[in-house]
Amino acid sequence: MSSFVRPVCSALALVVASLAVPSQAKTATDIPLEAYGDLPTVEDIALSPDGTKRASIRNFKGTLRLIVMDDKDNVLANASAGTSKVRSVRWADDSTILVTNTATVSLGPYFAASKYELTGTIIVPLNIDQKPELVFSNRRNIADTTRGAYGIRRIGGRTVGYFGGIALDTGIGGAQFRHGRTTLYAVELPDNRAHQAARAPAEDHYRDWLIDAAGNVAITLDINNTNGKWIIENAQGQELARGVDPTGDMGLICFGQDGATIIYSVRDDDEVDHWYEVPLAGGQATEFLPDIAIERLYIDPASNKLLGYRKNDESGETVMFDPLAQSALKRIFAAFPNRNVRLIDWTEGFRKVVLRTxxxxxxxxxxxxxxxxxxxxxIGYERPAIWGENVGPISRVEYTATDGLELDGVLTLPPGHEARNLPIVVLPHGGPRAADEVGFDWWAQAFASRGYAVFQPNFRGSTGRGDALRNASYGEWGRKMQTDISDGLAELVKRGIADPKRACIVGASYGGYAALAGVTLQHGLYRCSVAVAPVADIDMFFDNRMYETGRSHMARNSWREELGDPKHYDEVSPRKHAAEADAPVMLIHGKDDTVVPYRQSVVMADALKDAGKPYELVTLKGEDHWLSRSETRQQMLEAAMVFVQKHNPAD
Incomplete structure (x- = not known):
């Protein structure tokens, strides 16, 4: 391997092995947009349980491939990952790989939605005598789609995977869905022999399960979708906990450290999340880590026992309960200062780990x-054409909303430019239950490479900043959530970083809604708006959600809580205010979007047309809500960039 010249600091005294140095253009503007808009060259990497092999999903010019290598970097497998959308790769055992993918499919006129995003799990044996196949594909009475993965266990020398599945009735007319509710199956791997491990819930109920280290269904959670009543029972049918949550915001997490307890989450009447721990044998539930904000948990894949957690604060500290593991990880993380470091995968005892920075x-x-x-x-660079000085400087900006709420956002500056009086793209995130952190963002970096400052505000409703900020968004679509975004722009203007006369707003999903609201519900702020997969009509969006969930009471309560009183939806729907748009609008939407229907952009375009307002509608054929395909993602980025440069030139 060739020389690698970007050393890691020696806090762990790690030796940085060689790898080809990423290429660097002379300036960021020399880098083609496709280098930003393409899927990353590395999608996912997983270690075999014994640590001697690694499997990765790699992108080669828009084609995804599964690459398997041993610890000597010998290639053991190099195969196409197919035309579907690959989401992850993991190992079932040292010779069997599981690849998770999704596909957008139409199920016919008898289903609530016109299209669904279905998940498949592909079994890939390293034994060349066995062919890859989908879990359940050899069973006529189970649909070949998986609804959740519940763990991999070694039982009597055999590898068994636990997956949710959909039971089918077979007859003269062919296979038909029995009821559509999830049944739990145990699947012997890699042979793909399945048998039922737990029955499906009753009608209008939802179930979740925890599988113990021996492969037993140790815990069952049952939720009544009609009234929100829930109950947790152990394998003996003994009740461990019960309650009522009208919005369904509760769930099983994992087993405790020693496997003798379980951990579950509940959201209280004040919309604050609490985690509780209760003994498997029954007893009093106690709150788990009540004073620590947690971003994610680390769970042993072989037993579903809790290993540790990552704090949800500025430190981002990873904490392991085992002292040896904690010591090892602390030294590892210290070896990568001033970078975002994520623990991706590990072997037993954390002897080997995969990190992403x-x-x-x-x-x-x-x-x-x-x-x-x-x-x-x-072992991999996601965007080798973009590196070093060609990455626009990234920093956190703290500011205060008009009503005094403390907020923050992420500022990306154009490489080589002084942070003074810059044209700016305001880029609110989707979700809205999400957040932007100080890290590389391909969309923000693309605009920065063309001379724009980019600001990604973490408005109220954003996650990772406590329950109070997250819950402050209820009923505030188009209101305080929207002014939080423009308050961030005002802060950058105040600091002299942004030129208030050269701002555009761009976003996707909820961010697309915010982009439309920025020029219809607000005025005089932006020279253009680019809305990707946006919600344009909230009333239509709410009705669509209700129809697709079968008028679920829990879904209704949850969305009413989020969006507020339906009688006010028109007040904050950009479609209803199209005639008030004060800047050109570009709408970009995938035809296969199963989250925000393509029709949302169509009706917004019609409203703008009827009002005589300038707009463009770009249709992404075969694309979903998440811009999962390389070609259409690049199409989106190219169209958005041309539109912004036309209406808000950077020079």
Whole structure:
């Protein structure tokens, strides 16, 4: 392998192994937009349980491939991942790989939605005598789609995977859905022999399960979708906990550290999330880590026991309950200062781990860390054409909303430009239950490479900043959530960073709604708006959600809580205010969007046309809500960039 010249600091005394240096253009503007809009060259990497092999999903010019290598970097497999959308890769055992993908499908006129995003799990044996196949594909009475993965266990020398499935009735007319509710199946791998492990819930009920280390269904959660009543029972049918949650915001998490307890989450009447721990044998539930904000948990895949957690604060500290694991990870993370570091995968005892880093100067790097031999091997670059000084500087900006709420956002500056009086693209995130962090964002970096400052505000409703901020968004679509965004722009103007006369607003999903609201519900702020997969009519969106969920009472309560009183939806629907648009609008939407229907953009375009307002509608054929395909993602980025440059030139 060739020389690798970007050293990692020696806090762990790791030896950084060699890997080809990412290419660098002279300036960021020399880098083609496709380098930003393409899918990353590395999608996912997983370690085999024994740590001797790694499987990865790689993007080669828009085609995804499964690459399997041993610890000597010998290629054991190099196969096409197909035309579907690959979401993850993991190991079932040391010789069997599971690839999760999704596809947008139409199920016919008898289903509530015109299209669904269905998940499939592909079994890939390293044994060349066995062919890859979908879980359940050899069973006529189970649909070949998986609804959730509940763990992999070794039982009597066999590997067994637990997956949710949909039971079918077979007859002369062919296979038909029995009822559509999830049944739990145990599947012997890699042979793909399935048998029922737990029955499906009753009508209008939802179920979740925890599988213990021996492969037993140890815990069952049952939720009544009609009234929100829920109950948790152990394998003996003994009640461990019960309650009522009208919005369905509760669920099973995992087993406790020693496997003798379980952890579950509940949202209280004040919309604050609490985690509780209760003994498997029954007893008093106690609140789990009540004073610690947690971003994610680390769970042992072989037993579903809790190993540790990552704090949801500025430190981002990873905490492991085992002292040896904690010591090892602390030294590993210290070896990558000033970068966002994520623990992706690990072997038992954390002897080997896979990390992903990004941030200033780093467009996404994957490392294999061998703790025993004290070395870190970079094993993949997500965007090798974008590196070092060509990554626009990224920083956090704190500001205060008009009503005094403390907020923050992420500022990306154009490489090589002084942070003074810059044209700006305001880029609110989707969700809205999400957040932007100080890291490499391909969309923000693309605009920065063309001379724009980019601001990504974490408005009320954003996650990772406490329950109070998250819950402050209820009923505030188009209101305080919207002014939070423009308050962030005002802060950058106040600091002299942004030119208030050269601002555009761009976003996707909820961010697309905010982009439309920025020029219809607000005025005098933006020179243009680019809305990707936006909600344009809230009343239509709400009705669509209700229809697709079968008028679920829990779904109704949840969306009413989020969106507020339906009688006010027209007040904050951009479609209803199209005649008030004060800047050109570009709408971009995938035809296969199963989250926000394509029709949302069509009706917005019609409203703008009827009002005589300038607009463009770009249709992405075969694309979903998440811009999962390389070609159409690049189409979106190219169209958005041309539109912004036309209406808000950077020079």
């Amino acid at each position: 990004d941030g200033n100067g780093d467009s996404g790097t994957w490392y294999l860390v061998d703790v025993t031999n004290r070395r870190a091997d970079p």
